[in-house]
Amino acid sequence: MADPTTHPDDPRVMVHEGVATRVLIGSGALRRVPDELARVGAERVILVATRSASAPAADLSAALGSRLAARFDEAQVHTPVEVTDRALAVVTAHHADAVVALGGGSAVGLAKALTARTGIPQVAVPTTYAGSEVTPVLGETRGGVKTTRRDPALAPRTVVYDPTLTLSMPRGLTLTSGLNALAHAVEALWAPDRTPVSDALATESAKAIVEALPQVLSDLRDLTARARVQAGAWLAGMCLAQTRMGLHHQLAHTLGGSFDLPHAELHAMLLPHVMDFDLPAAPDAERRLERALGTDPVRVVRGLAAGHEGARRLRDLGVPRDALAGVAARVVDAPYPNPRPLDVESVTALLERAW
16 A cells, blocks of 8 residues: 555554544435434524525425524535625524535535534535535635635534435536546545545445446436435545545645636546546556446546536636646645646646646
C-alpha cells in the first residue's frame, strides 16, 4: 500500500478514523425522521431545504408538526457565508435546537455551517448523490474563495437515505450527481491516507455507481437501480470522510468558488480529465478500478460524462479561457495531496482540455 497515514511516533502504524453517524437506508425511510429527531432530544427544529425538494419538504413539515420551529429554503451551492448568516438569524430567532437538511449538497452544507456556529445537531436527508452528508467536512465560500475544514463535530447525527426521494432528479442531474459521487471514490484510491477499509469502500462504490447509473439513465423510474446508485454514493461519501482528496476536488473547489459554478456538473466534466492525468502515477488505483469496472476506467467515465445533455466543457459554463492559468497557479501554490507532482504548465494544460 502506498503512502499510508502513519502515527507521528511510529511510522509503521497506520491510522483509520471513522465517523460516528447513524444511517437509515430504504424506501420509506423519510417517515423515520421525526423518530431520529426524538433520539437527539430535539424539540424546536429548523428545516433547511433546497427549492427542488419542496414537495418532500412539505410532507416532512407536516410530519414534524409542532416540533417544526422554522423553515429556511434559501440554501445555495458552495455555502456562501452571507446565506449562512441569514439562516443563523432564523435559528436564533426561533431558538432552534436541531437542524434537518433536506435536499442536495447545498442544504447539507448549510446545515453543517449552522452546526459549526451553534453546536446544534443535524439530521441529513439527501435527495441527490452528493455524499457530503456522511462527512465531517464543510466547504464555505467568502468573497469568491472557497475554503474547507474538517471536524468530527460537523458530521450529522443521522443520515436518512430514501431512494424514492431521488426520483425527482431529472436525467441531467442524475448523471452529474452520480459522477460527483464517483469522484469521491476514485480520489480515495490514490489518497495518501488510504487504508484497506477506504480501498474496499471505494472499489465497491465505483462498481455500484458505474453499473447501476446507466440503468437509471435508461429508465428514470427504476427504483432498484436508483437504490444501488444511492448506496454507492453513501460508500463514496464514507471515502470522502476518511481520506484526503486531491487535484480533482481542489480544481472543483477553486473553479466553483471563483465562478459560482454548479457543483455536480463541474465534477462530472473534470473527472475524466483528472483521471487521465493522475492514474499513470497511481498504478494501484488504476488496477483496482480496472478490476472493478472490467475495462479502462478513463474510457468508462469519459463515456458516461459524454452522455450529459447539458454543459460538457468549462467554456460552456462561462469560465474565461484567460483565467485558467491563474486557477492553475492557485492550485499549485497550495496543492492538495496528489499522486502526480503539480506544476502550473501541466495543470493549465489539463484545464485547457476541460475548457
